[in-house]
Amino acid sequence: MAFGVAALAATTGGVLSPPAAAESQTPAGRVEFPTRCLPPQEAALAPADGPTTALITADDPAPEVGDTVTVTYQVTRTPAVNPVAGALPADVLTPTGRILLGGAQSGEVTVVGAKRNDSVQAGAELPAVTMTGTFTVTAPGGITLAPGDYALHTSHLLDLDTTCAVTGAPVSARLTASPPPATPGGTPTRTNLRSVALGTAYGKPGAAVEVTGAGFAPGAAVTVAGRAGAAETADRVAATADDRGEVRARLPVTDRATTAVVAYEGARWSAREGSGPAAYTVLAAAPPRAAAQEVTALVADPGALSLTQTGASITLGALPYGAGGAAPGRIGTVTVKDARGGTGGWSLIGKVTAFTGSGGAVIPGASLSWTPTCTAAPGSASRCAAGSAGAVGPEGAVLASAPDAASVGGTFTIDAAVTLTLPPYTPPGAYRAVLTLTLS
Incomplete structure (x- = not known):
C-alpha cells in the first residue's frame, strides 16, 4: 500500500x-x-x-x-x-x-x-x-x-x-x-x-x-x-x-x-x-499534446505496486469576496506502476479533510469535487478506469482503478480537475485542507 x-x-x-x-x-x-x-x-x-x-x-x-x-x-x-x-x-x-x-x-x-x-x-x-x-x-x-x-x-x-x-x-x-499648431487666424487646429x-x-x-x-x-x-x-x-x-x-x-x-x-x-x-x-x-492553438509528447519509462523493482505524484500542493483559483462560485484547480499528476504479476487489480482512493481558514472558518470537504482521467501506457497488461466525476469529501471517492484479470501490470497516468464550490459571502482568507490518496 x-x-x-x-x-x-x-x-x-x-x-x-x-x-x-x-x-x-x-x-x-x-x-x-x-x-x-x-x-x-x-x-x-x-x-x-x-x-x-x-x-x-x-x-x-x-x-x-x-x-x-x-x-x-x-x-x-x-x-x-x-x-x-x-x-x-x-x-x-x-x-x-x-x-x-x-x-x-x-x-x-x-x-x-x-x-x-x-x-x-x-x-x-x-x-x-x-x-x-x-x-x-x-x-x-x-x-x-x-x-x-x-x-x-x-x-x-x-x-x-x-x-x-x-x-x-x-x-x-x-x-x-x-499644443497643436494654430491656424493663420490664431485659433488652434482642431485635434x-x-x-x-x-x-x-x-x-x-x-x-x-x-x-x-x-x-x-x-x-x-x-x-x-x-x-x-x-x-x-x-x-x-x-x-x-x-x-x-x-x-x-x-x-x-x-x-x-x-x-x-x-x-x-x-x-x-x-x-x-x-x-x-x-x-x-x-494566439494559435498549441499542437495536440500527443503529437509531441515526451515519454519517460521507469522500471520499478519486481513485485512492487508503487505511486508517485508531482508537486506537494494544489492552489485553487481565487474568487472575489461575496460572489461565491467555483474555484478551479488540478491535482499533481499521479503515476501508478504495477510490476507485481499475478491477477489482482488495484484501486486509488482519495479523501479530503475540511478546509479551515483564519478565525475558525470551515468549508466542508464535500465541497470539493473532481473529474478524474486515467491513461495506461503503451504495453500495459491492465486497462485503467477513471473514477466517477463528483464530490470527494472525507468519506472518499475512487480516483482510478484497474480490475482483476488473467494478466495485470503496467504504468498508468492519472489526473483530475478539481473544483471547490463556495457559497456567496464566504469569509475571505486562505483555506487549507489535506487530500490523501491511498493505493491498494
Whole structure:
C-alpha cells in the first residue's frame, strides 16, 4: 500500500502584493525593478521572484497633441522560467504587456510582441522579448512612460500563460508634448483626441476583447473593428458613444489576421475621426499534446505496486469576496506502476479533510469535487478506469482503478480537475485542507 498526500489552498479574498524592494535605474532609460512571475497552474512550479530589466523607447520624443506615438517595451531579463518539463522550442513564445503613462497624460498602452524566440532548456529563464503599441497624445506637457505588468504565453504541448506583476517600476522614458499648431487666424487646429484601450492584448480565435474608447462625439455611432496593417479584417461590432464621448464594446476576434483594434465615427477609419490602432494578437492553438509528447519509462523493482505524484500542493483559483462560485484547480499528476504479476487489480482512493481558514472558518470537504482521467501506457497488461466525476469529501471517492484479470501490470497516468464550490459571502482568507490518496 502506498500513500500520496497533497495540501490544497483556496483563496476567497484579494491577494496583497508584498512591498516593492529597492529599485534602481541604469543610464539611457534601462530600468530594473522587482517582479513576481506566476507560472501556469499546470506547471506545478513555485512563483518566481526577482528583478526585471527593461527599456521603453518612443519613436517621437516631442510629439504634438493629436499625434500617434509608437512605443516599444523591451524586457531584456525576466525571472520567469520555462513552464514546460522539457525544452521549449523556438518561436512559440508570445509576449504582451502594458506601459503606464503619467504626468500630463495618464492611462495605459497595450503592447504586443511577435512570436519569435530561441529554444529554452528546461528550468531556464525565458528569453528577452520586445513588444510594441501606439497611443494618441491628448494633452501638452511632460509625459512619463514606465513598465507595467507583462505576460509570456507559450504554445507548446499546451497553451500556458506566465503572468508577471510589476510594482512601482521607475520611469524609463519621457516625452514632451506641445499644443497643436494654430491656424493663420490664431485659433488652434482642431485635434483628434479619440483613443482606444483594450482589456487584454491577446486571445484565442473567437475570444471577445473588452474595448474602451474616449474622445468621441457624444451620441455618435462608432464602429469597433479589427485591423491588419492598413486594412480592416472581418471582426466588427457597432457601438454608441455616451454623453461623455466614451464607448464600451466587446469585440469577438475570429479573424486570425487581426493584429490591432481601431474605433471610428463615419463610414471608414480616418486619422481625423478614428482612434487606435491598439495592438492585439490572435494566439494559435498549441499542437495536440500527443503529437509531441515526451515519454519517460521507469522500471520499478519486481513485485512492487508503487505511486508517485508531482508537486506537494494544489492552489485553487481565487474568487472575489461575496460572489461565491467555483474555484478551479488540478491535482499533481499521479503515476501508478504495477510490476507485481499475478491477477489482482488495484484501486486509488482519495479523501479530503475540511478546509479551515483564519478565525475558525470551515468549508466542508464535500465541497470539493473532481473529474478524474486515467491513461495506461503503451504495453500495459491492465486497462485503467477513471473514477466517477463528483464530490470527494472525507468519506472518499475512487480516483482510478484497474480490475482483476488473467494478466495485470503496467504504468498508468492519472489526473483530475478539481473544483471547490463556495457559497456567496464566504469569509475571505486562505483555506487549507489535506487530500490523501491511498493505493491498494
